[in-house]
Amino acid sequence: xxxxxxEQEQLREHIRGVVREQIQPRVREIDENGEYPRDLYGVMxxxxxxxxxxxxxxxxxxxxxxxxxxxVEELAKVSGTVSLMAAYVKLVTLPIVLAGTEEQKQRxxxxxxxxxxxxxxxxSEPAVGSxxxxxxxxxxxxxxxxxxxxxxxxxxxxxxxxxxxxxARTGGPGPRxxxxxxxxxxxxxxTVERLRTMGMPGWQLGAPRFEDVEVPAENLLGRxxxxxxxxxxxxDRSRPTVAAQAVGLxxxxxxxxxxYAMRRHAFGRPLLAHQGIQFKxxxxxxxxxxxxxxxxxxxxxxxxxxPALSKTASxxxxxxxxxxxxxxxxxxxxxxxxxxxxDFPAERMMxxxxxxxxxxxxxxxxRLVIARHMAREAxxxxxxxxxxxxxxxxxxxxxxxxxxxxxxxxxxxVGALG
Numbered sequence: 001x002x003x004x005x006x007e008q009e010q011l012r013e014h015i016r017g018v019v020r021e022q023i024q025p026r027v028r029e030i031d032e033n034g035e036y037p038r039d040l041y042g043v044m045x046x047x048x049x050x051x052x053x054x055x056x057x058x059x060x061x062x063x064x065x066x067x068x069x070x071x072v073e074e075l076a077k078v079s080g081t082v083s084l085m086a087a088y089v090k091l092v093t094l095p096i097v098l099a100g101t102e103e104q105k106q107r108x109x110x111x112x113x114x115x116x117x118x119x120x121x122x123x124s125e126p127a128v129g130s131x132x133x134x135x136x137x138x139x140x141x142x143x144x145x146x147x148x149x150x151x152x153x154x155x156x157x158x159x160x161x162x163x164x165x166x167x168a169r170t171g172g173p174g175p176r177x178x179x180x181x182x183x184x185x186x187x188x189x190x191t192v193e194r195l196r197t198m199g200m201p202g203w204q205l206g207a208p209r210f211e212d213v214e215v216p217a218e219n220l221l222g223r224x225x226x227x228x229x230x231x232x233x234x235x236d237r238s239r240p241t242v243a244a245q246a247v248g249l250x251x252x253x254x255x256x257x258x259x260y261a262m263r264r265h266a267f268g269r270p271l272l273a274h275q276g277i278q279f280k281x282x283x284x285x286x287x288x289x290x291x292x293x294x295x296x297x298x299x300x301x302x303x304x305x306x307p308a309l310s311k312t313a314s315x316x317x318x319x320x321x322x323x324x325x326x327x328x329x330x331x332x333x334x335x336x337x338x339x340x341x342x343d344f345p346a347e348r349m350m351x352x353x354x355x356x357x358x359x360x361x362x363x364x365x366x367r368l369v370i371a372r373h374m375a376r377e378a379x380x381x382x383x384x385x386x387x388x389x390x391x392x393x394x395x396x397x398x399x400x401x402x403x404x405x406x407x408x409x410x411x412x413x414v415g416a417l418g
Contacts, residue, residue: 008067015074018047027079030202031348036160037202040082045115050089054097059110065237065302069244069295076248077255080352081202083248087241088156091360092119094234095165095180099222104182108163117162120185122152122208123231129154130365132167133175133228139168139215146170146181146220148189148213154359158206159192161185166210167227175228180221189213199351237302239313239360243295246320246356250288253324253331253349257281260335277334284327291320311373318366321356328353 004012022043030037044050053068054060068090076083093109100108111117128134137150148168152158164183171177183190193207222230258281261271271277298316301309328350332339339346357363 004066004070008063008070011063011067012070012074014047015049015071018043018049019074019078023075023082024078027082027345027348030079030081031342032201034201036204037082037085041085041115044082044086045113050086050115051113053090054093054109054113058097058105059113065240065299066296069240069299072241072244073248073251073292073295076245077252080245080249080349081200083245084156084200084203087238087245088121089113089119090241091121091156091234091238092163092165094237095121095221095230096182098233099180099226099230100182101218104219104221108182112163118157118160119163119165120155120157120161120208121234122155122158122164122166122183124152124154126151126153126207130362132231133178134173135167135169135178137166137168137210139166139170139179139181141170141217144217146215146217148181148183148210148215151207151209153207154195155206155208157204158208159194160204164208165221166215167231170227171225176225178227178231179224180227180230181215182219182221183210183213183215187213187215197355199348199353199355201348235360236310236313239317240295240298240302242356242360243291243298243313243316243320246317246324246353247288247292247295249349249353249356250284250291250320250324250327253328253346253353254281254284254288256344256346256349257331257334260338271334280330280334284323284330287323288327291316291323295320311370314361314366314369317361318363318370321353321363324353324356325350 023040026037026040048061049071051060052063052071053065055062072083072087075086089112093112096105096108108117108119112119123132123135125136128136135150137148137152139146139148146168148166150168152166155164162185164185166181166183167178168181169177170179189211190213191209191211193209195205195207197203197205221227258272261277261281264271266274272281294312294316298309298312300306301312306312328346331346332350335344335346338344341347361369
């Protein structure tokens with residue numbers, strides 16, 4: 001079971017100080033102007049916080065994923081945008097850490113975590129979100145280069161990035177035809193359309209198009225045809241980060257609503273003295289605590305490379321993001337008319353929370369992933385019902401395996417972006 005060590009508690013207190021002194025004063029400004037707060041990215045880099053889960057050989061601190069999610073949670077309590085900036089660094093560096101050559105790791109990871117370069121994780125496409133095995137972007141091998149053509153969509157840092165991790169089809173149809181490439185953001189043939197979003201103000205989201213972009217063959221990330229497998233491994237390890245964002249947003253909204261309910265009076269008493277408000281806030285606090293426990297458990301599985309990681313990460317992402325949406329919506333309700341005003345952070349928190357149910361695998365996809373694991377687990381254990389029950393003979397003859405056969409093949413072809 002996870003438990004914060006004394007060192008991790010000290011780190012969290014340090015992070016809270018950084019957030020309170022350097023990030024919180026900027027949050028409203030970011031929401032108003034919608035500009036990417038590069039200076040706050042620099043703050044996180046100077047504090048060494050973006051290096052928490054990167055091996056020391058590549059400039060990281062390798063604290064642990066539990067330390068990392070504690071950090072992201074503290075950021076998200078105050079700013080969904082800044083927490084996403086941090087989370088995205090992990091999403092971009094993870095495939096390089098997992099599959100990169102030594103040269104690729106040395107060349108790219110250090111500059112990314114020091115803020116010298118920005119990166120993008122380019123998987124989702126206009127017609128392909130939750131089914132990355134059906135990617136249409138192609139990379140054709142021509143001698144010592146790949147020629148990349150296609151369009152991506154909903155890509156973070158697009159237009160700002162120096163480096164793109166691009167997933168493209170280098171072979172036949174299906175997941176086994178997908179490879180990952182490291183693409184220089186300054187390459188000729190890359191154009192980017194910026195997308196406007198409901199929440200996460202200041203975060204730059206775009207739709208990059210690749211037209212005859214030449215990528216050196218040595219920029220292949222991992223082996224050809226293993227890009228889909230790499231993307232799924234990345235998501236298993238990054239979904240606890242999304243869950244931590246959700247937990248932070250939920251707790252931030254609950255704290256805001258509780259503070260408001262203590263000071264706002266109705267019918268001669270503080271709102272918090274009314275049982276209806278008490279029950280609502282108490283339920284949200286309990287649900288958020290449960291989501292936090294699941295999130296930190298998933299993070300501990302990243303640290304130990306536990307086989308239960310994939311299922312637990314999906315459960316954490318599912319539960320935490322649903323709780324965040326609920327908590328932020330209820331915070332707006334508790335604040336009443338003030339909750340609907342831009343002067344109060346509740347409405348921004350609600351806008352920020354929605355995307356957590358969508359990116360890195362929409363919550364419907366998380367349910368598919370969880371169900372796939374449940375079917376596998378059921379197939380490996382002794383039946384839990386008497387053999388004389390109707391249908392038992394069909395299961396014994398293997399009829400029930402379809403839930404893990406066809407279901408597994410389908411579920412493994414999905415699970416990326418909403």
